[in-house]
Amino acid sequence: MAEKSTPIPSVWARQQRAADQPSLSRSAIVREAIVLLDADGIEALSMRKLGARLNAGATSLYRHVATKDELMELAVDQVVAEIVVPPAGGPDWRAAVTAAAASFRATALRHPWLASVLGQAGLAYLGPNLMAFSERLAALFTAAGFDQPSAAIDTVLCYVIGMTTTEAAWLTAVARSGETEAAFIARLMPAARQAAAGHDHLVDAYAEGAPDPAGSRDGKFAYGLEVILDGLALRLPDRS
Amino acid sequence: MAEKSTPIPSVWARQQRAADQPSLSRSAIVREAIVLLDADGIEALSMRKLGARLNAGATSLYRHVATKDELMELAVDQVVAEIVVPPAGGPDWRAAVTAAAASFRATALRHPWLASVLGQAGLAYLGPNLMAFSERLAALFTAAGFDQPSAAIDTVLCYVIGMTTTEAAWLTAVARSGETEAAFIARLMPAARQAAAGHDHLVDAYAEGAPDPAGSRDGKFAYGLEVILDGLALRLPDRS
DNA sequence: ATGCATTAGCGAACAGTGTGCGCAATCCCC
DNA sequence: GGGGATTGCGCACACTGTTCGCTAATGCAT
Numbered sequence: 001m002a003e004k005s006t007p008i009p010s011v012w013a014r015q016q017r018a019a020d021q022p023s024l025s026r027s028a029i030v031r032e033a034i035v036l037l038d039a040d041g042i043e044a045l046s047m048r049k050l051g052a053r054l055n056a057g058a059t060s061l062y063r064h065v066a067t068k069d070e071l072m073e074l075a076v077d078q079v080v081a082e083i084v085v086p087p088a089g090g091p092d093w094r095a096a097v098t099a100a101a102a103s104f105r106a107t108a109l110r111h112p113w114l115a116s117v118l119g120q121a122g123l124a125y126l127g128p129n130l131m132a133f134s135e136r137l138a139a140l141f142t143a144a145g146f147d148q149p150s151a152a153i154d155t156v157l158c159y160v161i162g163m164t165t166t167e168a169a170w171l172t173a174v175a176r177s178g179e180t181e182a183a184f185i186a187r188l189m190p191a192a193r194q195a196a197a198g199h200d201h202l203v204d205a206y207a208e209g210a211p212d213p214a215g216s217r218d219g220k221f222a223y224g225l226e227v228i229l230d231g232l233a234l235r236l237p238d239r240s
Numbered sequence: 241m242a243e244k245s246t247p248i249p250s251v252w253a254r255q256q257r258a259a260d261q262p263s264l265s266r267s268a269i270v271r272e273a274i275v276l277l278d279a280d281g282i283e284a285l286s287m288r289k290l291g292a293r294l295n296a297g298a299t300s301l302y303r304h305v306a307t308k309d310e311l312m313e314l315a316v317d318q319v320v321a322e323i324v325v326p327p328a329g330g331p332d333w334r335a336a337v338t339a340a341a342a343s344f345r346a347t348a349l350r351h352p353w354l355a356s357v358l359g360q361a362g363l364a365y366l367g368p369n370l371m372a373f374s375e376r377l378a379a380l381f382t383a384a385g386f387d388q389p390s391a392a393i394d395t396v397l398c399y400v401i402g403m404t405t406t407e408a409a410w411l412t413a414v415a416r417s418g419e420t421e422a423a424f425i426a427r428l429m430p431a432a433r434q435a436a437a438g439h440d441h442l443v444d445a446y447a448e449g450a451p452d453p454a455g456s457r458d459g460k461f462a463y464g465l466e467v468i469l470d471g472l473a474l475r476l477p478d479r480s
Numbered sequence: 481a482t483g484c485a486t487t488a489g490c491g492a493a494c495a496g497t498g499t500g501c502g503c504a505a506t507c508c509c510c
Numbered sequence: 511g512g513g514g515a516t517t518g519c520g521c522a523c524a525c526t527g528t529t530c531g532c533t534a535a536t537g538c539a540t
Contacts, residue, residue, distance in 0.1 A: 024488075046526065057490045059528075064488090068527065116360050119402060122409040126435035131442065138441030150445050155399070155464035162402025163394075166362040173364060188364075195252055195366035201378030202371060205390050224395035230474050231467035264518080286497065297519045299499075304517095308498065 024056050026064040030074045034111065037075065041172060042113040072117060077127025079114055082107045085136035093144035094229050097156065100137065101225055105164050112168035119161045145236045152232050159228055163221055181213040251310050252366055264296050266304040270314045274351065277315060281412060282353040312357060317367025319354055322347045325376035333384035334469050337396065340377065341465055345404050352408035359401045385476045392472050399468055403461055421453040 032053050036045050047068060051058040065071045084103045086096040108115040118125075137157075141149030174184045189206070196202035210216045272293050276285050287308060291298040305311045324343040326336040348355040358365075377397075381389030414424045429446070436442035450456045 047528085048526080051490095059491080059530095060489045062528075116356070119359065119405040120356050120409045122406040122413070123432075124409075124413060126431055128435070131435050131439055135436075135439035135442050138439075138445060142441055149441075151460055151463045152467075154403075154460055155467050158402035158406065158464060159395070159399040159468075160402075162359060162398035162400075162405070165359040165402070165405075166398065169360045169362040169364075173362070191252075191366055195368070195371050196375075199371055199375035199378075201382055201389075202375050205378060220391055220394055223391045224398060227392075227395050227471035227475070228399075228468055229471070231469070231471035234470050235467070287499080288497080291519095299501095299520080300518045302499070 024054060024060055024064060026074070028054065029061055029064055030071065030078050033071055033075050034079060037113050038111055042117070073121070073125055073127065076114065076117055076121065076125060077129045079107065079111050080118075080127070080133055081129040082110070083133055085133060085140060088136070088139035088143035090143075093140065094233070096140055097144075097229060098222075098225060100140070101156065101160050101221075104160050105167075105221060108164035108168055109171065112172050115161050115165040115168050119165055146232075152235075155232070156225075156228055159224055163224060167217060167221070185210070185213060251306070251313060252368065264294060264300060264304060266314070268294065269301055269304055270311065270318050273311055273315050274319060277353050278351055282357070313361070313365050313367065316354065316357055316361065316365060317369045319347065319351050320358075320367070320373055321369040322350070323373055325373060325380065328376070328379035328383035330383075333380065334473070336380055337384075337469060338462075338465060340380070341396065341400050341461075344400050345407075345461060348404035348408055349411065352412050355401050355405040355408050359405055386472075387477075392475070395472070396465075396468055399464055403464060407457060407461070425450070425453060 029050070033045060033050055036050060036053060046058075047061055048058040051061055054061075061071075065074070082103075083100070085100040088096075090096050134153075137153050138149055141152050146152050171181075174181050177184050177187075179187070193203070193206060196206055269290070273285060273290055276290060276293060286298075287301055288298040291301055294301075301311075305314070322343075323340070325340040328336075330336050374393075377393050378389055381392050386392050411421075414421050417424050417427075419427070433443070433446060436446055
């Protein structure tokens with residue numbers, strides 16, 4: 001019992017290391033963090049779980065990543081690379097912006113933690129993929145004829161981030177319930193109806209059930225985007 | 241799996257006990273939680289600190305609030321009551337919506353945690369003040385002539401939430417730095433410039449310094465809102 | 481091949497966190 | 511006064527992010 005503190009190193013107990021995997025690296029850590037984030041949500045990511053998933057101790061990660069916040073920043077930048085923005089200069093800038101927004105939305109729904117983290121990060125993240133994303137958007141809007149495109153970009157981006165944040169949160173809640181979206185809505189309706197009691201316009205809004213929740217989400221996103229594109233088009237010089 | 245058909249319980253369905261005389265009461269807890277959230281941010285709110293602030297043990301709070309998430313929901317609903325939405329039926333619906341958006345933004349900047357929590361909550365929060373807020377918005381847009389106002393409302397709301405979330409996050413970072421906004425920008429510029437290197441449109445965007453950061457934030461918010469209102473106006477019937 | 485300097489990995493530990501449980505005290509009503 | 515219901519709270523549990531030394535392995539120069 002004397003060797004309670006440090007076990008005597010034995011030749012037989014010696015482990016040969018690192019033959020199995022390309023060991024620990026920043027990119028492997030980020031990759032696995034994204035897997036864990038996608039699977040179990042943002043609050044389920046812990047350094048210990050992530051380390052265990054990589055056959056490593058929790059504190060080993062700190063040799064490659066300064067802090068958990070930095071890890072999140074790296075994960076965001078990695079995932080932002082999935083967003084595809086059409087090249088600038090095409091004949092139809094509205095179609096290009098619509099495609100970029102759709103790609104953003106698809107990416108944000110594939111990684112439901114993205115939009116909320118991105119919204120709260122604001123302009124503090126400067127990762128290469130995020131910069132490249134911004135650059136392509138700026139090129140797109142500049143080529144479309146906006147002489148001061150950053151305000152237009154921010155308008156579209158804030159709308160898209162706000163919409164996908166709430167949509168991802170909703171889908172996460174649905175997924176956690178283990179039900180279909182329609183069943184989840186049905187189970188939520190009594191509480192919603194009771195809360196809406198006495199508010200005439202709200203009961204009207206709740207009255208018509210949505211037969212196709214996913215489709216109506218698509219439609220709502222497209223509607224708001226069209227509204228914004230119409231408003232932006234009015235600010236373009238000439239046309240016609 | 242057993243609660244497949246059980247309606248989702250809501251905080252608001254449970255009745256609130258009277259006898260709010262003792263120092264510990266639901267409303268006192270929520271009030272103090274808001275103070276703490278405003279002062280130190282969302283991640284600084286802990287049940288222990290909140291209990292200490294109320295001269296009570298941490299676990300005592302659980303007699304009045306089921307969980308910390310429920311407490312956040314109550315805090316959100318409390319703060320939403322500060323948002324002023326003009327009555328419906330006025331002659332100028334755009335001015336009314338602009339005023340409501342400005343009130344939302346002011347409230348969200350007064351309580352920098354509001355927008356992000358609200359965005360991630362999505363439609364799950366059913367507090368009375370949030371319902372009243374939605375009702376007033378619905379009345380406003382219905383009176384303006386939108387026959388299906390919920391899509392229009394969501395467009396405006398997602399934009400406002402997205403914009404104020406990033407703006408609040410930015411201001412929180414500035415406040416934490418202890419510097420003025422201009423000084424913070426100046427200190428951030430080298431990193432931003434380096435990250436933007438090679439991206440022509442971005443260096444252009446960074447080139448013009450903003451002499452009045454607060455004013456330019458106001459302007460950006462107003463610009464995006466005007467864009468959306470223009471786009472919505474196109475969808476109104478008649479207009480002469 | 482050998483010695484050395486650097487570093488990757490990790491166990492223990494610290495200061496927190498949310499919250500369930502059971503016990504004591506207090507209150508209200510009969 | 512008796513008794514049941516309610517409130518406050520200390521303890522404990524299972525976590526969290528992160529720091530600190532220590533060991534073992536690796537790369538490099540000789």
